[in-house]
Amino acid sequence: MIVDRSVEIGGRTLRYCLYGPADGFPVIAHNGTPSTRWRRPDQIETMHRAGVRVLMPDRPGYGGSTRRPGRSVADVADDVRVLADAQGWDRFAVFGGSGGGPHALACAALLPERVIRCAVLSGIKPSPLPESPEERTLRPDLERIAGQILARVEAGGPEMPGLPPGTPARDDPAAMARLRATFVDGHDGWVDDTIAFARPWGFAMPDGTVPVGVWYGTHDENVSGEHAQWLLAHIPGARGHRYAGGHVPGPGTFREVYDWLRGGPDD
DSSP states (O other): OOEEEEEEETTEEEEEEEESOTTSEEEEEEOOSSOOSOOOHHHHHHHHHHTEEEEEEOOTTSTTSOOOTTOOGGGHHHHHHHHHHHHTOSSEEEEEEGGGHHHHHHHHHHOTTTEEEEEEESOOOOOOOSSOOOHHHHHHHHHHHHHHHHHHHHTTOOSSTTOOSOSOGGGOHHHHHHHHHHHTSOOHHHHHHHHHHHSOOSSOOOOSSSOEEEEEETTOSSSOHHHHHHHHHHSTTOEEEEESSOSSOOHHHHHHHHHHHTTOOOO
8 A cells, every 4th residue: 555645844845655564674765856756566566575665755846845946965864854753763774766866875974873774776976067057947948858758658658768568658547647747747846956966965975884785777878887886986885786777677676776775785
């Protein structure tokens, strides 16, 4: 069963879902850019099989979470502290995919007394720009990209590139609901993520106190292997895990990540 909840933080609403068995190992997961708290059935099944209780929040500006203009990547740590407290979790692991990777690393760096392990999948390295992008010019570009993605879906494409052949997303009401939440209902979170990534992230890389695992694909169409190699070179003790596939791997890699977060081997 999927649990959909919210917490109030300083006058803001932060919405999140809980997936996996109620007594599972606690994991706070950070979605990609753009994405929301809603997960695909195959992902949820993997969480149950791995025995993990995954809390997936909408970052500010996504889904049902109140926007927080000007937020930095580091700001996520305060939200995660509140989310963990609401569950009664003193200790937990963190996991971030793609644009969620920097947010997971922020938690490992800023909450080392609470984070057990940190996994990054297809994550990005810091790349501050001399001048941060402005919302007035950035938003039309993101809206154009969203339109292109939705056009491919309407033409019979999958929910996202790289998924195995199956029912076109346009014929799957649940898939279309996830796509609308990400690409139609609003782009504030996408805008704010993009600006935050282009600025200093607001924290130093984890110092090795929290074990960090970095997963990266052999054929990632969105994030080059340079990003993973930078993270591995700048995070003491970080271990690399190379998998065969693209930006979004199959269930087997997700299961490997969850098993590692529960304390499985680094090798």
